[in-house]
Amino acid sequence: MRVLLSTYGSRGDVEPLVGLAVRLRALGAQVRVCAPPDEEFAKLLAGVGVELVPVGRSARALTIGTTPPSAAGLPQRAAELIAGQFDAVTTAAEGCDVLVATGVMPAVAGARSVAEKLGIRSVSVTFQQVTLPSPHHAPLAYPGRPFPPEVTDNRVLWDLDARSINALFGAALNTNRASIGLPPVDNVRDHVIGDRPWLATDPVLDPWKGSADLDVVQTGAWILPDERTLPAELTAFLDAGAPPVYVGFGSMPMRTSTDVARVAIEAVRAQGRRALLAHGWADLALIDDQDDCFVVGEVNQQALFGRVAAVVHHGGAGTTTTATRAGAPQVVVPQATDQPYWAGRVAELGIGAAHDGPTPTAESLSAALRTALTPGTRARARAVAGTVRADGTTVAARLLLDMADRERPSVSA
Secondary structure, three states: OEEEEEOOOOHHHHHHHHHHHHHHHHOOOEEEEEEOOOHHHHHHHHOOOOEEEEOOOOHHHHHOOOOOOOOOOHHHHHHHHHHHHHHHHHHHOOOOOEEEEOOOHHHHHHHHHHHHHHOOEEEEEEOOHHHOOOOOOOOOOEOOEOOOOOOOOHHHHHHHHHHHHHHHHHHHHHHHHHHOOOOOOOOHHHHHHOOOOEEOOOOOOOOOOOEOOEOOEEOOOOOOOOOOOOOHHHHHHHHOOOOOEEEOOOOOOOOOOOOHHHHHHHHHHHOOOOEEEEOOOOOOOOOOOOOOEEEEOOOOHHHHHHHOOEEEEOOOHHHHHHHHHHOOOEEEOOOOOOHHHHHHHHHHHOOEEEOOOOOOOHHHHHHHHHHHOOHHHHHHHHHHHOOOOOOHHHHHHHHHHHHHHOOOOOOOO
């Protein structure tokens, strides 16, 4: 069996596919991955011996650019993403039996359209449920397209969401579909998601409550086992004192008017704790030469989070899951998209605190840390850690094997 895994997004979109690729190869499948051409993604895939087919521009360059993406520029950006998928995926999918598409919606729309043209079975996957229509939660609003404040019915909001997505991405998608002889779609969102989308999240951390319109398959989170040892200097820092508080914001640039590193260190010191900063896309750095702080780059979080007092992070699905599995109390400082959802789940489960808003102060972050560092929160975090499943990639890989065994659909003329 040959499988193409396609995405466009940040590390949180790419790493789960790498985990699935490793599991698929262990079961005898051949795997390719379409992803942005960022060096860190190429290294990640090269480390497990999986071929990277680059698509589009650097995700990091687009994310940390001096000018954040504007609402007015979204349709143009969508057209570029969709066209890039049509070019890269068409070549990469040659000879494949199944395509897995995830990432930002225009990219998924492009990848699934290519699969449709080539007659390859495909599945749409999300790493958080807030993009799946359900009466139990509201959709995310796109930049510059807020929902009317007076509308509170989730069903009505999801109808408005479908219209907004059509306005942003419909023309670009249908223009590209027409170029390869495919008919237009009148509901981009529902076409992208399909009738049986996959939700690659842990059912305890992210319980799906159901929807009459979707047959959602929750596989469990796709986790890439990390066997790397921690750097010697980091290990020495950890061994030199009490467990520190980890602060890192992953692929978030943290565009605020405050010095986030200084705020974080002051808040951690206010709790009488040492601080461990992760450089990340926010470029966190030390603010002085005191020996109670240390900074790291790319590191094995699975090993590290079991040795820290708490994890302060942005609330990406991957980081939230890793911290939860490690039993580490969390403080989530959500920046965008699904991150407020994950912050809420951490608070609801009693395994940490949700910071109010994306811009922490030393006082607000210190208050959140006081909650996270209580013995009760740590005990609850350890209890929940034992319930998180680790078989998500195995479940997904076997589903794909079954899918590939079925009769291939007919190729579009």
